[in-house]
Amino acid sequence: MSRIGLPPGGSNIGAVPAQVAGGRPWVDHWLETCRDLSALKASHPMMDAVVDGVDGRMIRVGDNWLADFASCNYLGFDLDREIIDAVPAYLEAWGTHPSWSRLLGSPVLYEQIEDRLTALLGSEDSLVLPTITHIHMSVIPLLAASGTIFLDSRAHKTIYDGCQVARARGAAIRRFRFEDPDHLDELLRAERDPTRLICMDGVNSMTGNAPDVRAFAQVAREHGALLYVDDAHGFGVIGERGPGETCPYGMRGNSVVRHFGESYDNVVLVGGFSKSYSSLLAFIACPTDVKDLLKVAASPYLYSGPSPVASLATVLEGFDVNERRGDDLRRTLFERTERVLDALAVLGVMTPNRSGLPIVEVPLRDHRRIGDVGQLLFDRGVYVTLAAYPLVPKHEVGFRIQVTAANTDAEIDMLISALGELAARDELRLAGDADGRLEQAA
Ligand SMILES: Cc1ncc(COP(=O)(O)O)c(C=O)c1O
Numbered sequence: 001m002s003r004i005g006l007p008p009g010g011s012n013i014g015a016v017p018a019q020v021a022g023g024r025p026w027v028d029h030w031l032e033t034c035r036d037l038s039a040l041k042a043s044h045p046m047m048d049a050v051v052d053g054v055d056g057r058m059i060r061v062g063d064n065w066l067a068d069f070a071s072c073n074y075l076g077f078d079l080d081r082e083i084i085d086a087v088p089a090y091l092e093a094w095g096t097h098p099s100w101s102r103l104l105g106s107p108v109l110y111e112q113i114e115d116r117l118t119a120l121l122g123s124e125d126s127l128v129l130p131t132i133t134h135i136h137m138s139v140i141p142l143l144a145a146s147g148t149i150f151l152d153s154r155a156h157k158t159i160y161d162g163c164q165v166a167r168a169r170g171a172a173i174r175r176f177r178f179e180d181p182d183h184l185d186e187l188l189r190a191e192r193d194p195t196r197l198i199c200m201d202g203v204n205s206m207t208g209n210a211p212d213v214r215a216f217a218q219v220a221r222e223h224g225a226l227l228y229v230d231d232a233h234g235f236g237v238i239g240e241r242g243p244g245e246t247c248p249y250g251m252r253g254n255s256v257v258r259h260f261g262e263s264y265d266n267v268v269l270v271g272g273f274s275k276s277y278s279s280l281l282a283f284i285a286c287p288t289d290v291k292d293l294l295k296v297a298a299s300p301y302l303y304s305g306p307s308p309v310a311s312l313a314t315v316l317e318g319f320d321v322n323e324r325r326g327d328d329l330r331r332t333l334f335e336r337t338e339r340v341l342d343a344l345a346v347l348g349v350m351t352p353n354r355s356g357l358p359i360v361e362v363p364l365r366d367h368r369r370i371g372d373v374g375q376l377l378f379d380r381g382v383y384v385t386l387a388a389y390p391l392v393p394k395h396e397v398g399f400r401i402q403v404t405a406a407n408t409d410a411e412i413d414m415l416i417s418a419l420g421e422l423a424a425r426d427e428l429r430l431a432g433d434a435d436g437r438l439e440q441a442a
Contacts, residue, residue: 045061059383066381067383074402075236075277076406094309097308098309101304112316113128120252136158138301140197147172150196151200155201207361221265236253239251239258251327270282271285273318279312280308337357340403358403358404362428372427387399
């Protein structure tokens, strides 16, 4: 049986509803909603793939070696010899897994991580928990209480889910338009509720752009609201600007608040180590009294199992590598990404990326072509994230390229050549295409 309880051979979702109609109301609705994605998952080699091996940023799926442009390991720490070699000593000292919930007891490694993280971010304090999802689901309901949440209309699904938990506990939700601080201002002006929480992404996981944090923070402060920002993709990639920077991403990878030269007044920053730091851990940067509150009120601190020791080790070692070589890696990342963006510009192909950050979404001219386009990329040895409906609205169906510092120039060449072929076949939207303005479509 497959995971959702279909009979063997029943993974062609198109055939399923008739078979089960009326029989399983708890699942029929979802089978119908996820029909396109399920069909793609069942038939496409670039979905739900089993990766049989890796060699640098090349991955093997069955007999096929492919250049991986679906990895969030932006700095290449997953492959960094210095970090890999440092892990066994931590395992010798601590075993593989502490297993206490954090309230019960935390290896001193946690204290070391929080101290170093707080210093890197320049925040008042910070608390780490296993994942960002844990944080959203537990912290958003606490901060929102029975007040009002102002939710970015394109917020990441995990933020949205955290807001739904808050709503179940009495919070109200209002949605503001993507990248539109004026609309947020309007909604806040009209709101009487004194408890106001604004939830939004930092660097957007699809467009690759960062919001104008300065403008949003200003609106938040003007209206006595707390701005809660999830910068899963920005942490490690962008950071404070200054004369020593090696590229426009800025220095130290200390995230979107510092990148915009903002303070943490009325701002709470959430981020994770599972992308740039190639580890399983996440954080919230917040005032100490909020941290103390979370230690007694956020369920994952009280009840969840902790991150494995290898994750704590790779975070600590990652801090060292970031300090010594991070800015060089960010320059490499910037240059590799620039090659991809320049190639798209020469082809006249549309992408919402205007930031130069390493997330490059490429929408299709016809959403129904997603399977064939993905197959061509796969056949040319290029592995990307397929953004199928209902993961994205139909007019945004396409694929997402993620570049990492560990991708070689030869891999970028393969990617650019495949993009050229897709453009020549008229599969991609063109820049300036009226339908192509994804962000306005939100
Ligand atoms: C913006 C954003 N937030 C949260 C998450 C989930 O992070 P985690 O795996 O730490 O729960 C992701 C994962 O892709 C993400 O892109």
